[in-house]
Amino acid sequence: MSENLIEKITNKKLKRRSFLKWSGAVAAPAIIGGAGVSNKLIQKASAETTSSVEEDIVVPTCSTLNCGGKCLIKAHVKDGQIIRISTDDDPRDKNADNEQFPQIRACVRGRGYRRHIYSPHRIKKPLKRVGKRGEGKFEEISWQEAIKEIAKQNNRIKEKYGPASRFSIYATGQTGEVGSGDTVIQRLLALDGGFLGRYSNYSSGQHMAATPFTFGVPAASSSCNTLLDSKLIILHGMNPAETIIGHFNMYLRMSKAKGAKIYTIDPRKTDTNVALADDWFPIKPTTDNALIAAMAHVMFKENLHDKEFLDTYCIGHDEAHMPEGVSAGESYYSYVMGEKDGVPKTPQWAAGITGLPANRIIQLAREVATTKPMAWVQGNGINRHMNGEQMSRGGSMIAALTGNIGISGGWAGPGAAGEIIKYQNFPITPNPLGISIPVFKYTDAIVRGTEMGAADGVKGLKEGETLPSNIKMIFNMAGNCLVNQHSDINKTTKMLKDESLCEFIVTSDIYMTPSAKYSDIILPTCTFFEQNDVVPPWSYGQHIFLSQKVVEPLYGSLTEYEWMSMLAKELGIEKEFTEGRTQDQWVQWMIEESKKKDPNFPSFETMKKNGVYKYEENTVVKFKDNIEDPVNHPFQTPSGKIELFSKKLWDMNNPDTIPAIPKHVAVSEGPESDVTKKYPLQIFGWHVKRRCHSTWEKSDWLEEVQTQELWINPIDAKERQIKNGDKVKIFNDRGTIQIPAKVSSRVMPGVVCLPQGGWFTPDDKGIDNRGAINVLTGQEASPLFCNPQHTNLAQVEKA
Template sequence: MAEDTKLWLKPISRRKFLALSAAAAGGAAALATLSWDSKAGAAGGGAAAATEETIIPTSCVHNCGGRCPLNAHVKDGVITWFTSDQEGNDSPDFPQARACLKGRSQRKRLYHPDRLKYPMKRVGKRGEGKFERISWDEALDTIAGELRRIKSTYGNEAIYINYATGIYGQISQSWITPAFGGALKRFLNMFGGFLGYYNTYSTACYSYTAPFTYGTVEGVSPDNLLYSKLIVLFADNSAETRMGGANHHYFLLQAKEKGARIIVVDPRYTDTAVNVADEWIPIRPTTDNALLAALAYVMITENLHDQAFLDKYCLGFDEEHMPPDVPPGNSFKSYILGLGEDRTPKTPAWAEAITGVPRNTIIKLARQIATIKPCCLIQGWGWQRHAYGEQPVRGLPVLAAMTGNIGLKGGGPGLYYGGHGVPVAWMPAGENPVKASIPCFMWTEAIERGHEMTAADGVKGADKLSTDIKVVWNYASNTLVNQHADANRTARILSDEKKCELIIVHDIFLTPSARFADILLPDVTHFEREDIVTFASGIGYAIYHQKVIDPPHECRSLYWVCSELAKRLGFGDRYTEGKTEEDWLRYIVEETRKANPDFPTFEEFRRKGIYKVAPREPIIPYKKQIEDPANNPFKTPSGKIEIFSPRLWAMNNPREIPAIPKYVPAWEGPEDPLKEKYPLQCISPHYKRRVHSTFDNVAWLEEAARQELWINPADAEKRGIRDGDRVKVFNDRGATITYARVTPRILPGVVSLPQGAWWTPDPDGVDTRGCVNVLTKYHPTPLAHGNPQHTNLVQVVKA
């Protein structure tokens, strides 16, 4: 073939690629030249003729919330470019699920020169990143032998699967919960079990705490916004975190076109605020409950609240609706009016001093929320990743109740979004024989003192742990170091080989976490295997992503690894049941069709690649409870919305776990005396150019949106910092170097450094890539034991 016909080997201009970030739809373009020599041919249903292009359905499978369909264009066994969803007519009620710039840049990951190629074992000190190549037999024999030894010595409770969201799929699932199945969970269950975890790094305070108010966690589907007249977003930035074509931000845009007023409350003037907000209200991090309390004060004192709704459906709003035997002054209304223990009315002036939000702005916002109906209050997850993140989770639903917007079309319960989903079966994993579990954020503590941990430390399923963690299996995860709090502390713990005795890492790159592996296994990408992934938002769908190309070098899938280990450990036949991965996918489709006969056959699903469902009506949480409370009580002990929680009252920790949602001044918040030394509050939002830490090594995305620290011009001027300068951000835990973005889009006294940049310390231990987790603190929240990684005081100087 003539060289000039090989169009897929010709890189497009960077300018053209960057322009794609503004063009949210339509075609894609061929990406850069191959970075390593791949002679692999297309496989599965994608065998390509030598000179013909074949289009094969596949997907993104990352944890951005989108999981959009992709079409891989393959020529001579090489993926030349990607397009996205082009099925049907794109319409507001049934939009196409178009991929964002990350999905369209997948070739830069797939053909990256740093792909792991062979199994390796550590030869230096743990964490140095020194490895030597070994055979698969040696790698698997070593892992099997160590698993036997550790099980015999410590028991199965010593084995831990690290929290991970790098891969989603009904077989190759990296996030392990009791409700999910998949290859890794099935393997370890058959081996005798493992120490489980609960919560997530994304939503620990949210998912753990919301049931204390409602009994369950149920959010409106995004299409409900189309019926709202007022939408107030608290710490929600879906323009960056939910970018796919059928995702949350699409419906915000549609709601705005239909006339909804949209207000964004956030320390930053986010891309969401830029796109849809009629008003931006900046607020100091960790102070959200002071704002919520002041909003409630205005509603109560101006008699704007829905007292009839509160009387009928709620427990603990006022003294007349409190549980028996609770002393007077402990209702929510008493707290707001200053009739409780602190004797402080929660006036707008009180809140202004704490939050930085002007009192007149608070009064105006309260009146809008109380009088414009239906009003949908949405809480993002950013504000609950704080020192006392449990409080705003319970605080915003009180305003939803005070305004009678719960169970109402266009309204909402003041929680995060729910979504229309397509239930799909799993590769069966069975039950975990080990019943103990820990909060996922506390795994480093379980390495150091697991044998001491009890229910007071968040242990569930057992009175206490019997052992420390001795094995960490880290699959498709950079949480081992990069995404966990206080990276320097974590590295010190993992470096001690007497604590955790075996670390297995199975990934496609030598990430900062992979550098701490004892045995390092090269994984395949999702373009090199087959699986099924699902999505739930304003519409629901399931994607069958085909194997598009063969894996390079000696990369192997999770199912293959687990099957080979199961053989060595004596249960290979029971593990595989004689099935290939395709056989398991056929089983999954058959089981799904038993519950949903409309679901396509395996052949049809695999050929088409996507199954979409158009919802008839939006999801309106707690509608039945509001319309017929006698027959549909809330799943709380009282059957009501518990503004006052007797369960929290019984914990007898009113300072940190109050029975009603309160403003609790945060350590390393704006009232901490440490501000004298470290005067800037540092938050770490999600970034549009990454999915957590995934894609951080894609150079084109770096150029589209480089890692940088947002700093207000007033704070920059004090420090002699100009836009684009290299700056050092530091506190007592560590330091990092990055670029300054001097912008009025962030509140004075606050800086913002996006999470996910790969930890890259220099010889002095100073990170050189802007990894925020050298600054964050390991300090679990008091109730959920969740991560508080937006609660940091720092100083910034010119580097």
């Protein structure tokens, strides 16, 4: 199919401006959940976009891209082509939001999916590198040639360096189950002798690492429908309007309609704040625990804390409730009141660190302490910081101090709500090596893998052992973390260019991403419209999809399962890999097995008709049993209680970076750092509504929804003689970006921010011209081996 024909298909019946009018018609409800659009607006949009269209069939499906909404997509198909997109119209939620069966409506990204499948930028044939790695020079080869070359290199590297030299890099461009290349490649490599595994993720790694020290489990949030009982909701680094997290926006809107107040704590006035919030509390990045300590000071001083709850269910809050073997003066009360260090953590003290006035801190503390149920909801924005683990524990401290744990409308901590959905996964064969590294440290494992052990976060080794090999072969399945989404892009690409380090890289994708350019073999994969899969939602969801094949694959693309089955045959493990099933047969098997776990799970035919199964019993009040019956349901911590002081962290004997209580920890590139003399501005990348991570970057429609530009406060802009729209240079010791500026009071002074996910686009001097934030981020991991990409200092000048 020619590129001209692709362009015609893409624009058929729906020009860019019509798309923007349609997305504009749903702009507010897309931000806050999709309700409230007048019938006139819908009729007007429909008249502009669907006149004279006669659909043959409407096929329900779901995106497998790593988007938090996981919306129901209805593809209108005529003559084998998708001519338009509609979304969920569940009659049970026709006139008002249904608390039990909410519609799973597409946002502006979902409305633009036709541009995703019919993009002229799609990779059309398997490609083999012919120039130096990173130059972007490739030649087309056949699928047979590609598979034979991958098998040859795989066997050579496994024999020379051992199976631990092979690594499937963290990737989220194609999620789901059997349709996820990242899942399927792990099954294949496990059957082929094993591989170097990985754990954690780039988004919520600090939450996952820190929460077990408080509650004994890695997830501590309730289901989002419990927010309907909340009277006050604090969104701490939480921006669901732009990240689109399941039904979160809808329940926030319903909670607000019932009278709940909503506040946001964020350096940027987010779209969530604009659409839903009653107040905004801007604080400097990395200073969240200073705010929390000052709020605790107000509560302790004014006797507003829930002492009965603390004394009954917690340890570490005061000197009378401490674990054995800990010296005096280490409780949270002692820290907050300054009993040991002589520095009371007053609102005035915190104001100088956070940038939030003391009277505003007092206001927030009193309201949080006296309003119940109160949900302090920790988003992933407080992750990705060098002290993110401590800030994660800090939010749970507020929940404990106010007794808002184990009750509906309260909120204990971050993470998924628990098992709402019972379904059968695609089975991954256990990795026989049993060795894994923190996902963020893959570049370390390329350069110094044989030096890495437990001190680097490696799991599965015996005491004193290190990795048996550096990473020599990488499978990059629909991912952009090889380059674009990993830190310090310039350092990473220099490393990948050196073919004596990682010797072979395979990428499977639909676009020539910045990561794909550093591959040796590139394979054209299918979009979700071109294959069948089973797709669960993100954490806050109570539904599961059949992502249904809508059209035949374009060009010569194959699904990852299809080409890996070919590779498995070449490696002599086809029978074990496929178990005699095609991808479609695996999908049917998963649905049949899901019915054994949940008798109400629909049949395959019903799923084909509806596209989605919405669960009825979907309420989870986290730790309800632990609070109501602590004798029979102790917390899974060493003490059986909520550990506001963690003896495990204390025993690590690293109090400056991993304290046993959630203290404010100043970091090397924070607002209190000496580095601010050279690079005075804190910079971070936020998730924007026009992209999910780096996906949708090539959509010109979504580019018009939101442009890529640096947000800077008028005070900082005036000091640098920068006006709105001026091209600016953003730089630090790691790299330089040139991009237009947006001067806005929606970002606090001393902070600048870029929409994360822009594709690295360097000029001949190596200066990025797209705003790829990871040009400026560093590769040093946080104390518990996680991604700290929000913690950076830089300078901005007019270009």
